[in-house]
C-alpha cells in the first residue's frame with residue numbers, strides 16, 4: 001500500500017507500509033536549493049510524526065542525486081534553512097533515516113548522505129567533495145562527518161583533490177555502507193526494509209569517534225603550500241578537518257564561518273565560481289536551437305602539428321578520419337604523429353591499447369584530395385597563407401558532397417574571404433583549435449557572414465563530442481584569443497625595452513597565477529611563429545605604433561626558443577636559464593632607441609599587462625566578436641592558461657573596477673597615446689558604475 005503526498009514542488013513523501021520514502025525532484029541536478037532544504041525538513045518532520053512510519057529513506061529522481069548546493073544562490077542573501085541546519089535536522093531524527101544516492105552525489109549532496117544514518121549507493125554512483133573547484137570548502141558538515149566515516153586522509157584527499165570516486169571505493173572507505181543495483185526508489189525501499197530486518201545498521205555520524213591522522217594533516221599542509229597557495233580555501237579545509245576531533249558543534253561552527261568568509265571575502269572563490277559558469281555559459285548561442293548536421297566522417301587536410309592533433313581529437317571522439325597530405329612522406333609523418341599522440345594517451349593511462357587500435361582502424365590517410373568526396377566535414381589545417389587556403393577551398397567546393405561542412409583551422413585569417421571562393425558560403429566556418437589540439441579544451445567556432453545556423457550548431461556539437469569547450473567568435477584578425485594576445489603581447493615587449501628583464505616579467509606574471517610567463521610561452525611555441533605573423537602585419541602596421549625589434553633580432557640569430565635550444569632562455573642539460581646573448585640584444589636595442597632602462601615593480605608589470613589585456617578584451621566585446629564578456633573569460637581560461645582562480649580577464653577587470661582600469665590607461669597614455677586608448681565601452685561602464693558581470697546578465 002502506498003500513498004504519496006507532495007511536500008512542495010520538489011519534495012514528495014510516500015508511505016509504503018512502515019517506510020516513508022522522501023523523493024527529491026529538482027532538475028537538472030537536484031541542487032539543494034531552498035525548496036529542497038525546506039522540503040526535506042518538512043518531510044522528515046512529517047514522517048517522524050506519523051506513528052505508522054518506522055524508517056525514512058531519501059532518494060532522488062532524474063539523472064543524479066543532489067549534485068551539491070545551488071551555486072546560483074551564492075553571492076546572494078542566504079535563504080533559510082541553511083544546508084547545515086537541514087542536515088542536522090535529518091541527523092537528529094528520532095526514526096532512522098537512510099539515503100540511496102545515485103549518479104553524482106557531490107558536495108552538499110554527499111553531505112546530506114553523510115547526515116543520514118546509513119547510505120546505500122545505487123550502482124554507478126560517483127561521490128565527491130568538489131567545493132575546492134569553486135574556491136570553497138565543504139560547508140555543510142563534510143569536514144566533520146567525513147573523518148568519522150572515512151577517516152581524515154580520505155576526507156582531505158577528497159576535499160583538496162575535488163575529484164569524484166566510484167561508489168565502490170567510497171564503500172571500501174566506509175563512507176557508503178554498500179552498493180546495490182537497481183532504480184533509486186527500489187534501492188531505497190530495499191535498504192529501508194533491511195533496516196527493519198536488522199540487516200542494515202544505522203547510527204548518527206556525529207556520534208562516531210574520529211582518529212587524528214597527523215601524517216595526513218602534515219602531508220596535506222605540505223601539498224597545499226606547494227601547489228595550492230593561490231586558493232584561500234585550501235588551508236581552511238585542513239584546519240576544519242583537524243578540528244573534527246573536537247566538539248562536533250564547534251567544528252561545524254568553524255567550518256561554516258570559513259565557508260561564509262570565503263563566499264563574502266575571497267576573490268579566488270568568486271573567480272572559481274565564475275569559471276564554473278563560464279564553461280557552461282558559452283554554449284548559450286543564438287544558433288543553439290538549430291539542428292546540427294550528422295557528422296560521421298571527417299577529412300583533415302594537413303598532417304602537421306595542428307592537423308595531426310585535430311585528427312587525433314576526432315579519432316578519440318569516435319569519428320572516421322581521412323587525413324590528406326600532398327605527398328607520401330608528409331602523410332607518413334602525419335600518421336606517425338597521430339600514432340604517437342594516441343600512444344601518449346595510453347602511456348598516461350588516459351586510454352587503452354584497444355582504444356588506440358580502434359582509432360587507428362578508423363584512420364585512412366591519402367594524398368588524393370578527391371577522396372574527400374564522401375566526408376561530412378573537412379577541417380583544413382595547412383600553412384597560414386590566404387592564397388594556399390583559397391586554392392584548397394576552391395577544390396573542396398568542387399569535390400565535396402552537397403551539405404558537407406568546409407572548415408578552416410586558421411588562427412587569424414578572414415573566414416569570409418576564404419568562403420568567398422566557394423559556391424556554398426553557408427557551409428563554411430572557422431574551427432580554430434589550440435595546440436596541442438588533442439589536449440587543449442578550447443575550440444573557437446568562428447562564424448562568417450553567411451555561415452548557416454545549423455553549421456554553427458554542428459561546430460558546437462563537434463566540440464561536445466571531442467570533450468572541448470566551444471566559444472562562438474566573430475570574424476576579425478585573430479578572432480577572440482589571438483587578437484587580444486596580439487595586443488597585450490606588445491606590452492610585454494614595451495616593458496622589456498623600457499627596463500624589465502624577460503625573466504622578471506615572466507616571474508611577475510607567474511606569481512600572478514599564469515602557468516608560464518609570455519617569454520617562456522614564446523620560447524615554447526617557437527619565436528618564429530610570432531616572427532612570421534609580425535612580417536605578415538608589417539605591410540599594414542601604422543607608423544605611430546611603437547615597434548619592438550628585440551624578438552625579430554633574436555629570431556634573426558636563428559634562436560627560436562626550445563626547439564633550437566635558445567631563445568629568451570637557454571635550454572640544455574644544465575637546465576633553463578636566461579640567455580645572456582638575448583640580454584645583450586635587449587641592451588643594444590635600448591641604446592639604439594635612446595632608452596634609459598628603468599626599474600619596474602612586479603605589481604606595475606602585472607597592472608600594465610592586465611590593463612592591456614582588459615582593454616582589448618573590452619573592444620572585442622564592444623564589437624560583438626565575442627557574444628559576452630564571459631565568453632572572453634572562457635577563451636582565456638581554457639585556451640591561454642589564464643589562472644582559474646581569477647575567473648578570466650574580464651572577471652578580474654570587475655575585481656579591479658572599470659574606473660581604475662580607465663585611470664590606468666589614461667596614466668599610461670601619457671607615454672604612448674597611440675597604444676593606450678580607453679575603449680568606449682569601458683568609459684561608459686566607469687561612468688555608470690557597471691561591471692562586466694552586468695553585461696553578462698544582459699546576455
Ligand code: T1G
Nearest residue numbers: 028031067068069070071072106107108130138139140280
Ligand atoms: N548548482 C546549480 N546549478 C548546477 C549545479 C549546482 N551545484 N551543478 C550543475 N548545475 C547546472 C549547470 O549549470 C547546468 O545548467 C546543468 O546543471 C547541467 O550541468 C554546501 C557549498 C553535476 C557533474 O560543484 O560538477 O555543495 O547550463 O552541464 O556535464 O558543501 O554539473 O544547463 O542551465 O555540468 O552532466 C558542489 C557542480 C556545489 C557540482 C553534471 N557541487 N556540478 O555534469 O551537466 S558547492 C558541484 C557538476 C556545495 C556544500 C557546497 C556537474 C555535474 P545549464 P552540466 P553534466
